[in-house]
Structure formats: structure tokens, C-alpha cells
Amino acid sequence: METANIEGITQAGIPGMLHLTPTLDSEFVALGEVRSLDNIAETPKGVPTPALITRAIHLLNPYKNIEFLDLGLTIKPKVDYFKIHDFGIVPSGRIDEDAKIDAHNVFEQGVEFGQNYTTKDEYIILGESVPSGTTTASATAVALGYPCKDKFSSSFKNVPNSIRETTINKALANIQESDELFDILAKVSDNMIIFVAGFILGLNNKIPLILAGGTQMASVLLVVNKILEVMEGQIDTSNLALATTKWVYEDTNSDIAGLLTMLNFPINSYYADFDFALSNHPALKLYDEGEAKEGVGAGGTLVYGFLNGLTKENITRKVEGFLG
DSSP states (O other): OGGGGSTTSOOSSOTTOGGGHHHHHHHHHHHSSOSSSSSOOBOTTOOBOTHHHHHHHHHHSOOSOOEEEESSOSSOOOOTTSEEEEOOOOOOOOGGGOOOOOHHHHHHHHHHHHHHOOOSSSOEEEOOOOTTHHHHHHHHHHHTTOSOTTOOOOSSSSOOHHHHHHHHHHHHHTOOTTOOHHHHHHHHOOHHHHHHHHHHHHHTTSSOEEEEOSHHHHHHHHHHHHHHHHHTOOOOOTTEEEEEEHHHHTOTTOOHHHHHTTOSSOOEEEEEOOOSTTOOOHHHHHHHTTSOOOOTTHHHHHHHHHHTTOOHHHHHHHHHHHHO
């Protein structure tokens, strides 16, 4: 997603190589190593990707299956023997210059995938890796009329509000009064948000689904909410939940609970009571200081880990082991 290339807007990855962030995250979750670069993705301040948490939990209590959705990757992950669902979706453009997403097509592909998706597993944990995704999530929700300007989190401890606000304002300026719902999404959103909204509606509650993420997944739900308003439809959410991290839940610069209260349908939501208080590793302590909060399914997989008997100490030591 080209919005990530706006200077200073995100630290979710390696400067100049942000397009590789989801590729590297996918490789690390599946293989425990990256193959498309020499090292794992980390921020300029040295915060390692939350993919470490997701991978650690997999090693401690393996997921039955790992699959990937290519929703516009520039470089495909080198993950032999793992299913990559390819939808032929191109990367979305910068929202400040009109993202030019084929939003209706992306949404319809999400719906179709949800309708046809089958699994022998009990439930799905769906994570995301989208650099600058909280900016597009915020722009999406604001553009759809939700009063939520200051409710979205960031990969930064000190949110670059001036850069984010300028970007979002430029994005909103591209919207015309005549624009309908999918015209708006085409200009200010991202492929992940639009596709997953379609997937939720296509899945139609037939398989329990955990949205493993923070305010970006809340934005997905707000899009679902708006689509249902426009279509005068309803949704059964008894098999739908959102699970995030303690870092998102306690973030004073965002308000995920407030975002979820804007929905017209009930949603089960949880956060994992996990931090790196048991670690002395300086890179991991940055998480507790607010320099990274969520991503790559970390919150959902932490909840999964705790439900399967893992402890904070188990998970901490396994994550530390990746860093040496």
C-alpha cells in the first residue's frame, strides 16, 4: 500500500522497504525466518515485528493450519507448502492522492471467498499486516461519517498526528458529494479493510471468526456496519469476535472500545492481558512503552495461547529466544 511511503507516517517496517513488511511477516509466522530479506522487519527504533509473538505461540501450541491472503502484495512470500490465496488484487495507491482501489471488485471477492471458504478447524483467527493501516482505517471511518477522528492507534508511541491529519484531510478532500459508499472506499480505504468486510458478510456466521487486530479491525466492522445500513440488512454476530492486545486496549491515544460502541450490532471483544514485564530485553520493553501495539494477529493469538494453557512466562521466553 503506497500510503506507507508517505515520509514519517508509519514505523511498521524498514524505511524504504515498507512494501516488504507483510511479506516478511508472513515468512516469519510460517517458517520462523525471513527469506525475502536478511533480517526480520523492525522499526527504526528497533522494535521487532509482532510476528514474533504470533510465531512463538504457534511453536508452543501449534495452529492446525496457516494460510495467507494476498490482497495486493508487491512481493509474494517465499513460503513453500503453505496456501496463499491470490485474488489478483493490485496494491492500493496513496489515499492523499486517491487510492484508486477497485473497491466493489475487492469487496465482491471478499464476499465470494467467505461464501466458498471451508475448513475442518473449529474457528478462524484472521490477522493483518498493513503498514500505515491505522491511517487508512481512520480515514475510512471518518469518510463514512463516524465521529472517530482521534480514536485510532498508531505504531508510534507519540503518534505523528500532523502527518496523519494532513494525509487524512487530503484524502477526504477527494470525496465528492455525489460519491456513493464504494466510491468513498475506493479513494480513502485499503484492500484489507474492504476485502475483510466482504469476507465477514460472505461467511455469514457459518464458521466462528476471530478478528485478530486492533483499531484496523474495528474499522472493518464499521465498514460492515455502514454497508448493512445502506443495504438495510442485518448480521448475526454470535460467531464473530474481535481480540486485541493489552497495548491497544490501554492506549491513551486511541479508543477501540469507543469505536465498537458505534456499531449497530453486538460484538464480542477481548484483549489479552499480556506484556513484556517479565523480560529485560530492551527491544521488547519498547512494546510496554507504547512503541508498538498490535499486528500480524498478535492479540488474537495471545488470547488463543492463554485459552490453551500458555503462560506469560512461556510466551515471553519463546519470543526472547528469537532475539538472542
